[in-house]
Amino acid sequence: MNGQNRADIYPGLEVDIILKKDQRSGKLTRGIVKDLLTSASFHSRGIKVRLEDGQVGRVAEIIEDDF
Structure with a gap:
């Protein structure tokens, strides 16, 4: 799942993000969301x-939980 819709993202969610310094290489960094910084409901390059x-x-990718 991509990270373009704010409604799909919430604190505690595991995601892969692209840091500003990694935009050219596309290197992903995995972590847990603490705060949503984009106020718009949609962002074409991903919610910050x-x-x-x-x-x-x-957010480049939302990590799906396998239950």
Whole structure:
């Protein structure tokens, strides 16, 4: 699932984000969402979030829980 819709993203969710410094390479960083920083309901490049470890980036992928 992509991270373009704000409604799909919430604190505690595991996601892969692209950090600003990694935009050219497309390197993903995995972490847990702490805060949502984009106020719009949709963003074409991904909703901007802050991870629990303090890193900020745009959500590239939502990690699906396998229950």
